[in-house]
Amino acid sequence: EVQLVQSGAEVKKPGESLKISCEASGYKFTTYWIGWVRQMPGKGLEWMGIIYPGDSDTTYSPSFQGQVTISVDRSISTAYLHWSSLKASDTAMYYCARQRDSGYDWDYWGQGTLVTVSS
Amino acid sequence: DILMTQTPSSLSASVGDRVTITCRASQSIGDYVNWYQQRPDRAPTLLVFGSTRLQNGVPSRFRGSGSGQYFSLTIDTLQPEDFGTYYCQHSYSIPFTFGPGTKVDLK
Numbered sequence: 187e188v189q190l191v192q193s194g195a196e197v198k199k200p201g202e203s204l205k206i207s208c209e210a211s212g213y214k215f216t217t218y219w220i221g222w223v224r225q226m227p228g229k230g231l232e233w234m235g236i237i238y239p240g241d242s243d244t245t246y247s248p249s250f251q252g253q254v255t256i257s258v259d260r261s262i263s264t265a266y267l268h269w270s271s272l273k274a275s276d277t278a279m280y281y282c283a284r285q286r287d288s289g290y291d292w293d294y295w296g297q298g299t300l301v302t303v304s305s
Numbered sequence: 306d307i308l309m310t311q312t313p314s315s316l317s318a319s320v321g322d323r324v325t326i327t328c329r330a331s332q333s334i335g336d337y338v339n340w341y342q343q344r345p346d347r348a349p350t351l352l353v354f355g356s357t358r359l360q361n362g363v364p365s366r367f368r369g370s371g372s373g374q375y376f377s378l379t380i381d382t383l384q385p386e387d388f389g390t391y392y393c394q395h396s397y398s399i400p401f402t403f404g405p406g407t408k409v410d411l412k
Binding site: 230233235 | 306348354355390400402403404
């Protein structure tokens, strides 16, 4: 059974760094892209970027380029989303999802990680 | 970036109703449209991919159609578990942006 399990909720202060995770199981991790989506409180879904675990090829939305870093650790089938310096405006729910090659749709999703940034 | 717009932004419907949500892309995108359902406080789930293809396990009352710039998602005979927010997404060129969502609630 395919599963994406994300790390737990985080409460951070502005300026702090953070890395959240998305652990995949039930399929060959290196052969499907993994993507990240932001959902700010009460708002819609924003496509942030994707990574191919096979070779770490990464593409970001222009809106998120330079704001976050997406990475993987193939040895533990885990993808990461990293901030070096959080802002209050990063407060949101973040989802990871698996992207299929055929139509680039996202067929399996993680349960979400709530990130709260507040002084 | 390709802009996706959805109409309506919200609607109220009753169990048993037929509901149609439309999505327009800012340029022609073939059939590279996907639809997702998000129930309150839950992760999104894939309903339809490639404009018309039903994801495994999704009830047949969900139907996707369209190509080019205009797409729609129809729910025949709305069920209680269908209330939530629906998003279209294009997967034509990166970034694969989502529409703003259509909230379906109980009349």
